[in-house]
Structures are given as C-alpha cells and as structure tokens.
Amino acid sequence: MDIKVVKFGGTSMADAESIKKVCNIIKSDKQRRFVVVSAPGKRSGDDIKVTDLLYSCAHELQISGDISEYFQKIKSRFKKIVSDLKLNFDIDTVLNEVEKGIYVNRTMEYAASRGEYLSARILSEYLGYNFIDAKDIVFFNEKGQLDEEKTNAKTAAVLCNLDNAVVPGFYGADITGTVKTFSRGGSDVTGAIIAKAVNASVYENWTDVNGFMCTDPRIVKNPKRIEKLSYKELRELSYMGANVLHPESIFPLKSAGIPINIRNTFEPENSGTMILPEINEKDNGSLITGIAGKKNFALISIEKSMMNSELGFARKVLTILEEYEISFEHMPSGIDTLCVIVAESELMGKSDAVIQKITHTVNPDHIELTNGIALIATVGHGMAFKPGTAAKLFKALSDADINVKMIDQGSSELNIIVAVADVDYEKAIEAIYNQFFMQK
Numbered sequence: 001m002d003i004k005v006v007k008f009g010g011t012s013m014a015d016a017e018s019i020k021k022v023c024n025i026i027k028s029d030k031q032r033r034f035v036v037v038s039a040p041g042k043r044s045g046d047d048i049k050v051t052d053l054l055y056s057c058a059h060e061l062q063i064s065g066d067i068s069e070y071f072q073k074i075k076s077r078f079k080k081i082v083s084d085l086k087l088n089f090d091i092d093t094v095l096n097e098v099e100k101g102i103y104v105n106r107t108m109e110y111a112a113s114r115g116e117y118l119s120a121r122i123l124s125e126y127l128g129y130n131f132i133d134a135k136d137i138v139f140f141n142e143k144g145q146l147d148e149e150k151t152n153a154k155t156a157a158v159l160c161n162l163d164n165a166v167v168p169g170f171y172g173a174d175i176t177g178t179v180k181t182f183s184r185g186g187s188d189v190t191g192a193i194i195a196k197a198v199n200a201s202v203y204e205n206w207t208d209v210n211g212f213m214c215t216d217p218r219i220v221k222n223p224k225r226i227e228k229l230s231y232k233e234l235r236e237l238s239y240m241g242a243n244v245l246h247p248e249s250i251f252p253l254k255s256a257g258i259p260i261n262i263r264n265t266f267e268p269e270n271s272g273t274m275i276l277p278e279i280n281e282k283d284n285g286s287l288i289t290g291i292a293g294k295k296n297f298a299l300i301s302i303e304k305s306m307m308n309s310e311l312g313f314a315r316k317v318l319t320i321l322e323e324y325e326i327s328f329e330h331m332p333s334g335i336d337t338l339c340v341i342v343a344e345s346e347l348m349g350k351s352d353a354v355i356q357k358i359t360h361t362v363n364p365d366h367i368e369l370t371n372g373i374a375l376i377a378t379v380g381h382g383m384a385f386k387p388g389t390a391a392k393l394f395k396a397l398s399d400a401d402i403n404v405k406m407i408d409q410g411s412s413e414l415n416i417i418v419a420v421a422d423v424d425y426e427k428a429i430e431a432i433y434n435q436f437f438m439q440k
C-alpha cells in the first residue's frame with residue numbers, strides 16, 4: 001500500500017477544535033501513516049504563536065534568568081488543548097520537564113523547538129500513534145546544514161519498523177546532539193524529509209488556505225488558486241516570499257520526485273495545489289503561474305565610466321561583500337553601472353564601512369545606497385513559450401504609476417524580478433495580478 005506523509009501547520013494545531021479536524025483527516029485515509037506537526041499557531045488575528053512565546057521565554061531567560069511568568073502562558077495553552085480534547089494524558093509532568101529543559105539547555109533554539117515537541121506528544125496520544133522525537137532522526141552537519149544522508153538513513157531505519165508515527169517538525173540535533181532548529185516555517189522541511197525516507201507517494205502539506213495562490217492572499221483578496229506548480233516554480237515563488245511553503249522543502253524530495261499536495265485542514269474536500277517535478281507548460285495556457293515578493297532590501301548603485309573594460313571590477317565589489325559576510329540577491333549591470341541588491345538585515349551596522357571600502361577600492365564616479373526596496377518576482381514556465389510577458393508586466397506597473405528601480409530576468413525564462421520602493425509594494429503586486437489574471 002502507498003504511504004502518505006502528512007504535515008499539519010500551526011493553525012491546524014492551534015486548538016482542540018482544529019486538532020479534531022486533523023485527526024479526522026488522518027483517520028479517513030489508511031495511507032496517512034506518518035504525521036509531522038508544527039507548534040500551535042494563532043487562533044485568531046491578535047493571538048501569539050507558541051513558537052513566538054517560546055522565543056520570548058528564551059529572551060527573558062537571558063535577561064532576568066526567570067521564565068516562570070512567560071512559561072505560564074505556554075502551560076495554559078497546552079493544558080487547555082489537553083483538557084478540551086478530554087485526553088487522559090499527564091501534560092503537567094511533561095510541561096514541568098520542558099520548563100526544566102529550557103533552564104538547563106539555555107539556547108534560543110532549544111526553547112523554540114519545544115512547541116513542536118509538545119504538539120507532537122499530544123497528537124500522538126490523541127491518535128494512538130507512536131511518538132518519534134525529531135532529535136533522534138534529523139541531523140545537522142558541522143556547518144549547521146541539514147545532513148541529508150545521515151538523516152535519510154536513520155529516519156528510514158526507524159520508521160520502516162513502525163505502522164505509524166507522529167514526528168515534531170522544525171528541529172533536529174547538531175553534531176554534539178544539541179537541539180537545533182531550521183529557519184522559521186521549517187516544519188515543512190521536516191515533512192519533506194520524512195516523505196523521502198519512507199518513499200511516500202505524496203507529501204500532503206495541510207495548512208489554512210486552499211492551496212498555493214497566484215499571489216499572497218493577504219495582499220490580493222481571494223486570488224486564484226494554482227492547480228499545478230513545478231518544483232522550479234515553487235522554489236522561485238517560495239524563495240521570493242510566498243511563505244505558504246518553506247523554500248527548502250523541495251530539496252529532500254527532488255531525487256525521488258515525490259509530489260507535494262498543499263491542502264486546507266478547514267476545507268478538506270478542496271483538492272488544493274499539486275506541486276510536481278515538472279509540468280507541461282505548453283498545455284497550461286497561462287502566461288505566468290504566480291507572483292511573490294519581499295520588502296526591506298537595499299540597492300547599492302555604482303557608476304564609473306569605462307567600468308566594463310576594467311578587469312575584475314565586479315569581483316572587487318563582491319570580495320568586499322564577502323569580507324563583511326554579506327550575501328547578495330541580484331547584481332544587474334549596465335555599460336558604466338553596477339547594481340547590487342542585498343537584504344537590509346545583511347547590511348545592518350555595516351553599511352557605512354562597506355560603502356567606504358567600495359569607494360576606496362574601485363574609485364567610482366558615483367556610489368549610492370538606497371534603502372526601502374521591495375523585490376517582486378513574476379514567475380512561470382509559460383513565459384518561455386509566449387512572447388509579451390515583460391511588456392504586460394511593465395504596462396501594469398506604468399499604468400499604476402509605479403517607478404521600477406531595477407529589472408532582472410534570469411536565464412531560465414522562468415522569472416522576471418523587478419525592484420520597486422517598499423511603499424509601492426502592495427500596489428505593484430495588485431497591478432501585476434490584475435494585469436495577468438483578471439484581464440482577458
């Protein structure tokens with residue numbers, strides 16, 4: 001029988017009501033044997049995610065050495081879930097152990113991981129499934145990156161002996177055995193790791209929307225759902241800010257070609273979005289697949305006459321960024337201009353020194369740093385087959401009176417990236433969406 005791996009995000013695990021829905025989804029299909037969960041998320045707009053409460057706890061531990069007041073909020077959330085589920089489970093003992101563990105381990109990452117740990121303990125009790133701790137099967141290497149080989153071997157060896165299991169998402173162990181987390185949203189990666197290890201027929205990622213939308217539903221009301229998406233398109237869209245799925249989720253699945261199905265826990269009858277290794281775009285009909293974006297970038301513009309004939313100009317600029325441990329996103333260039341886009345967070349506290357060093361090293365005619373830049377990616381394999389995508393994109397932006405500060409089209413013909421001012425971000429996304437998806 002085929003195996004399905006199912007991952008439930010924070011909203012799905014937020015309270016007893018949603019956990020009952022999770023349980024119904026799992027129990028309605030015998031193939032759904034391996035389950036990955038997030039920590040309880042927001043129950044309403046102004047609620048706080050358990051992971052954020054845990055980060056506050058860890059912060060408080062560093063400041064005052066006493067987390068009792070902060071940890072009380074976490075205790076009451078989990079105690080309410082257990083009592084509302086009418087579960088016969090000694091959550092008090094587990095919570096006390098976790099509180100002690102936070103004092104002993106003292107790291108941000110350990111504290112942050114406990115939301116997933118507790119969530120998985122509770123769901124495994126409720127379902128009557130085995131609990132497998134992620135720290136025993138997910139491993140990071142000495143560089144802090146996922147050790148895919150070791151993780152896959154151990155996960156496969158442990159899970160192949162079991163009929164079922166619930167595994168907490170978001171964390172694993174480093175080379176010393178200490179708990180380490182992925183970046184935010186990382187439970188999606190754990191789900192992909194498990195799907196690969198058990199050779200699942202599909203990795204179902206259950207969340208709070210009806211699939212991957214053509215753009216961010218927080219910006220455009222009720223955007224169209226994408227029915228099928230390729231791995232490459234997913235990578236571009238999720239890296240560029242479509243945070244419905246963590247951008248690293250496809251790596252474990254790539255070699256086995258396992259599809260991802262994004263589904264809605266609150267509308268399980270909706271078929272969601274299928275993410276496949278490849279899709280035949282010629283049949284798809286649409287010019288683009290989706291739009292995503294991120295704010296808070298900085299643009300370093302460098303101008304120098306005859307720059308193009310100066311050997312090693314770009315290398316010298318990039319070497320300076322490397323020295324300051326700044327990674328860059330894009331580097332479009334003209335005849336006498338070079339533009340480097342970096343996240344503002346990368347430049348924090350270093351911008352003056354970096355600009356000075358570049359000025360000193362390459363002696364430009366003009367150098368300028370502009371903050372408050374947003375990047376918007378318009379993505380789709382379709383643009384390789386049909387001309388006119390760029391024309392439509394720029395018409396949309398110019399009709400909306402938006403000034404484009406940079407353009408970058410990758411060689412893949414899968415993606416056109418434009419930079420606009422942060423303040424124009426939402427307006428630009430709406431304009432592009434309307435142009436491609438609302439007009440005939």
Ligand code: ADP
Nearest residue numbers: 009010011207208211212213215216242243244
């Ligand atoms: P989970 O807790 O289930 O992992 P997330 O909050 O991480 O859920 O991701 C789902 C959210 O992603 C949605 O509620 C939506 O607001 C946001 N989102 C951003 N871009 C998109 C998109 N293109 N399609 C769908 N959802 C998106």
Ligand code: ASP
Nearest residue numbers: 038051170184185186187
């Ligand atoms: N709970 C973690 C977060 O909020 C991980 C996840 O939900 O995937 O980032």
Ligand code: MG
Nearest residue numbers: 009185243244
């Ligand atoms: Mg998520």
